[in-house]
Amino acid sequence: MPPILKVPDDVETPLLGCIAFGVIDRGTNLLQVRPTTLCPLSCIFCSVDSGPKTSRRQAEFLVDLNYLLETFKEVVKVKGAHNIEAHIDTVGDPLTYPHIVDLVQGLADTQGVEVVSMQTHGALLTERTVEELEEAGLSRVNLSIDALDEELARKLSDTPSYDIERITWIAEYIAKSTNIDLLISPVWVPSLNDGEIPKIIEFALKIGAGKRWPPLGIQKMEVHKYGRKPKGVKAMTWYRFYRSLKELEARFKVKLILSPRDFGIHKRVKVPSPFRRFEKVRVRVVGPGWLKGEKLGVAKGRTLTLVDADQVKIGSTVSVTVIGVKDGLYIARPV
Numbered sequence: 001m002p003p004i005l006k007v008p009d010d011v012e013t014p015l016l017g018c019i020a021f022g023v024i025d026r027g028t029n030l031l032q033v034r035p036t037t038l039c040p041l042s043c044i045f046c047s048v049d050s051g052p053k054t055s056r057r058q059a060e061f062l063v064d065l066n067y068l069l070e071t072f073k074e075v076v077k078v079k080g081a082h083n084i085e086a087h088i089d090t091v092g093d094p095l096t097y098p099h100i101v102d103l104v105q106g107l108a109d110t111q112g113v114e115v116v117s118m119q120t121h122g123a124l125l126t127e128r129t130v131e132e133l134e135e136a137g138l139s140r141v142n143l144s145i146d147a148l149d150e151e152l153a154r155k156l157s158d159t160p161s162y163d164i165e166r167i168t169w170i171a172e173y174i175a176k177s178t179n180i181d182l183l184i185s186p187v188w189v190p191s192l193n194d195g196e197i198p199k200i201i202e203f204a205l206k207i208g209a210g211k212r213w214p215p216l217g218i219q220k221m222e223v224h225k226y227g228r229k230p231k232g233v234k235a236m237t238w239y240r241f242y243r244s245l246k247e248l249e250a251r252f253k254v255k256l257i258l259s260p261r262d263f264g265i266h267k268r269v270k271v272p273s274p275f276r277r278f279e280k281v282r283v284r285v286v287g288p289g290w291l292k293g294e295k296l297g298v299a300k301g302r303t304l305t306l307v308d309a310d311q312v313k314i315g316s317t318v319s320v321t322v323i324g325v326k327d328g329l330y331i332a333r334p335v
């Protein structure tokens with residue numbers, strides 16, 4: 001398991017610019033909030049190679065609560081303090097964050113925030129945590145349940161202790177006994193859980209998921225360069241995925257093809273980017289990146305992920321070329 005680094009205690013770096021942690025602004029009224037990179041599961045389809053069985057990561061990160069909330073509030077000011085959704089969606093599982101309840105509370109208390117949502121596989125959810133999160137102001141849980149069959153659920157999570165029965169019980173508890181809305185968001189792994197998807201839809205409808213938002217958000221398994229891919233599984237084409245969703249919509253009379261509008265997401269002014277693509281920049285190297293071969297560099301109030309940076313020394317200042325600028329995330333290569 002890679003070492004856990006605290007931001008900013010171990011790595012003093014801004015919370016804008018790096019995909020692994022901090023705040024991500026993709027130009028809408030939804031802000032992604034990433035307090036942790038840790039995950040208790042090792043799902044065989046994980047697009048971010050998370051969990052104890054990771055092979056590509058070299059560091060995990062935990063962000064200081066106040067530092068994260070300060071950054072979040074600054075970003076909200078730029079975007080306009082109205083109708084903001086704070087979406088806690090990490091490259092791991094948000095429930096590994098030791099201050100998750102305080103984080104939800106701090107986000108919910110921020111002027112302009114109307115929705116606080118969280119994406120989780122639920123392995124760490126307990127009745128007590130759910131109650132605390134409800135009290136703190138959590139509006140919605142996007143809960144990934146990829147199989148109801150016990151054995152298959154364990155196989156997909158690659159975690160022998162993964163207990164789908166407990167998680168479905170918690171899901172039902174959220175839907176029936178709390179004000180938190182529940183959206184069940186299975187990852188469809190073709191040829192492995194095809195038969196589970198209709199059962200999961202039936203389950204979501206039976207327990208009353210989706211009071212304010214849709215009850216289901218079925219996710220297409222995507223193959224990422226640095227993610228995990230189950231042997232022999234080929235990702236579905238978008239055409240086939242949407243065609244299958246359409247058939248299931250007709251069968252179960254439920255909306256499954258979703259758009260940002262279903263969640264009240266609209267375009268909104270972006271935090272300005274201090275870099276352009278191919279620009280040369282001097283960066284201070286402050287720590288390792290989350291993936292092997294990477295370092296973190298700092299310039300102009302942003303964290304840049306330096307790739308091909310094995311030889312770059314932490315503590316040095318180096319020239320880099322910015323090779324990726326997208327959604328306020330920066331990738332750079334040493335010159």
Ligand code: SF4
Nearest residue numbers: 039043046050092121
């Ligand atoms: S898919 Fe989610 S829960 Fe599974 S290992 Fe990856 S980050 Fe963790």
